[in-house]
Amino acid sequence: MPELAEVAFACTLWNGGLKKNVLAVELRKSSRVFREINQDQLVESLLKTKLISSATKGKQMLFRFSGGNWLGLHLGMTGSLATEKSPYLAQKYDTLIIRQAKQALVFRDPRQFGKIRLHRGKDVPSWWSEFPIGMLDENFKIKILKDALIRHKKRPVKALLLDQRYFHGMGNWMADEVLWRAKIHPGLRCGEISAPRIEVLFKQILFVAKGAMESVGMHGGDPPRGWLFHVRWKDGGKCPQTGKNLRREKIGGRTSCWCPHIQYFN
DNA sequence: ATACCTGTTTCCCG
């Protein structure tokens, strides 16, 4: 599920555990999310520590525990976080359970596309500081978009928007929302976008990222009324602007939704 | 049963 704003909100779901001690750690040992780390080391790292703070960058989360222990989480396609009241009995797809006195912090992921990272040290892990600049960072400028468009001139623009190196945190519904607002067909090749359209595209990237954070990210609800988001999932959806039928098709490797009446190849 | 899925990562091709 989760892209930029959903991840930001998911991160807050562990807020009840801040400043609280970790009494026990349980793992679903068979899960693929542990593929890059040592499970024993993970348990040992978190046990008898205190959760100090949390942060997100794009679709990535970082939790800091006392004693220089850092936990990185990526939710993949089906990952989610929850806080459950103690005593809590582990459910089938609970992948990591951090038990505290009054609650359990739970990471579940049935499909196991998520990923857990671990770092021990005084400073923020290097993989965290090396993530690309965020779309809402003041230094995220149109040059990043322009350079990416030139470098990938044969790619459908939809595929470029999903590239985390440039648009850190962009996901499938956000990309469709951006292109719909910029009136660009998702299959348009990056090298074919006119200069004025590039300006519009950049503004809409910022608009959608900001709008998503202020609605979904802050309150966990849906984006504002009138957004494509509300109609893009199922066949038969109507464009909120034109009332015409939306089209759905796989473009850039992902199912895309657009309004043929306002989104063009130009 | 079949197809599909708000995400990466790997493999193969030109």
Added chain:
DNA sequence: CCGGGAAACAGGTA
């Protein structure tokens, strides 16, 4: 070596 696209990962849901 680079860019682009398809397949793979695993399991729930329509």
